[in-house]
Amino acid sequence: MAGALAGIRVVDLTTAYSGPFCTMHLADHGAEVIKVEYPGTGDQTRHWGPFKNGASGYYHFLNRNKKGITLNLKCGKGKEILRKLVQTADVLVENFKVGTLDGMGIGYEELAKINPKLIYASISGFGLDGPYARRPCYDVVAQAMSGIMTITGFPGNPPTKVGPSVGDNYAGTYLALGILFALFHRERTGLGQRVDVSMLDTLFSVLENAVIMNTLAGEIPRQAGNADPSIAPFDVYAVKDGYLAVGVGSNAQWERLCRIMQREDLIHDERFDTNGKRVANYETDLKEIMTRWAAGYTRQELEETLVAAGICVGPVLSVAEAVTHPQIRHRGMILELETQELGRISIPGVPIKLGASPGGIARAAPTLGEANGELLSQLGYSAADIEELAKEEVI
């Protein structure tokens, strides 16, 4: 696999989900990501499910393509090895609590001195500065404080979390983008720099027009279920065997939908003859008409009929159905990978497709300390040194 980041070395001190998701993007596109884990225990995701043969599927999908070494960063010899490694690196990524690495003498200021071209990238809950900087943060807290939970879910329900930890993975993606901005900048200027992404800033930045609805119009955006507040019909409907999303974006589509429903009478019904009126009369009238109609068909029946009419439609799929969906499969979004610990596994593929430098999945996630020999030899340690370091639990 030719990857856009071939030749870029990343020292990856991250654990859990946010940071490793960032470095997954970098590794998928050809960077040499050296995952640094604590000797003996390793990344906490090694203990997160699902498991097989005692090994973690969570760890494996997230850390594919990475090399793994172990290093005790609390001892002097471990820090010395890290400093040597950083001198060979382009990027360092970390998601410790703010200030932790500074306190250990391996913060940005220290490491930039020994490698001024280093890009030092941090994910935190609240950012490197501000009154909340040093607070611990989990995904659910970032989701809670961003406002996103109060605009997700159905009216009358409690605030609703986005299922997967988007506070983690979106911040990881933003950090990857920040690292690429910095790498590009370094190509032009020769200088490294610090990159700082927080989970709270990230989620706050993806609320669509909710923020400006508040600051410009003085509104407090609320939960609106699955319906779109400005287009109708545009909602999710229960059908015989599940649910279906339908979006009707124009009068021409509305007319075609009415014919499909065998309700030509509705085309020029004065409650529904413009999008504005369909929106205004959706909750009171149109929703029930759509709901009753949809209930008589299966997902597949309605999908085929509406697609043929050029109306935007899609079934609500379970994760199991998405995994086997022909479009997901065609796009390589499920790839098989041979692993030492789990055997052959199916994991999510590479979502960002580049024509000339596609990247891909070239190797399984590392066993703990798998690349200790390779990397330490490169740094000048002999086989005897390495054995000694292992005995002292430095690696």
Next chain:
Amino acid sequence: MAGALAGIRVVDLTTAYSGPFCTMHLADHGAEVIKVEYPGTGDQTRHWGPFKNGASGYYHFLNRNKKGITLNLKCGKGKEILRKLVQTADVLVENFKVGTLDGMGIGYEELAKINPKLIYASISGFGLDGPYARRPCYDVVAQAMSGIMTITGFPGNPPTKVGPSVGDNYAGTYLALGILFALFHRERTGLGQRVDVSMLDTLFSVLENAVIMNTLAGEIPRQAGNADPSIAPFDVYAVKDGYLAVGVGSNAQWERLCRIMQREDLIHDERFDTNGKRVANYETDLKEIMTRWAAGYTRQELEETLVAAGICVGPVLSVAEAVTHPQIRHRGMILELETQELGRISIPGVPIKLGASPGGIARAAPTLGEANGELLSQLGYSAADIEELAKEEVI
């Protein structure tokens, strides 16, 4: 503002939310983004709320920092201008239905011929290939088919959409990252390439361990509300004046929480003395204990007490409360901007923070065709030519 992408010119043919969110990131970090709109009507978001003085707040927050020109790409003269512009550009971004620009003679193959260094980046619902490639797609359909709706929300509820259009904005962010991979690759190789991101691939890639729960463990992940399936207590609780997110990640934190609740008896209660037991007995026992306790306090009371004990906590904020939160403000996540059409507005700031090349918000979104004179002069058109092009509705 020094931006990492200073000197990079982006021709932005995108409309609505996904593409403009991509180019917002690029413009925030210093790229010269030339937003191309249809003469007369402009981007559809100019007609999306909230409005003030007849102008759109939606358009304005999303298109800050961009230059705007108008161009009718359906006519020969419009295409000729686009081709000249592309010869001066580094990147072209588009989110038309797949195949639209090819059909108009301004697809990737054509434009790469006249500028082999061009990075041509596309967002689509389902990707450039595969059986679903040419289907129309709105955010709700991408959310539906990705599986995310079946793992968001409360058990017993219908599948639940993430409130903001994350199918759009996350795909836009992935496309920005893809463009940066390609820009970096071009620095090293001199070659442009095609970048292809789909809304469906994007959301499928951010389901955390839901995919591997299915492929490795054979499970069908389901809605789990706000509770974490593998840590407890880790949930959102109703308090006197709203809701609060609390996460207890270790036995030491559990002990401190018990003391705060004045329930020292629970510390060694055999239902709760390990995380595994707390998870196993959460729904049946622990949830009610937590719920009753939390109900007696306000958000602020519990936030202060738990923060002091080093327990991860945060209030569920409305969007209005997030907008005025001291951490959001400290981080510059709300910035004021003077605009011609809306006066002074407050919009979301730049979420990716770079130390040496911070970027920022330097200019308001363009009025329709604002930069026609500037850009067309650069391409060699005289004032009289430009007047004629306007008369012919080419611009």
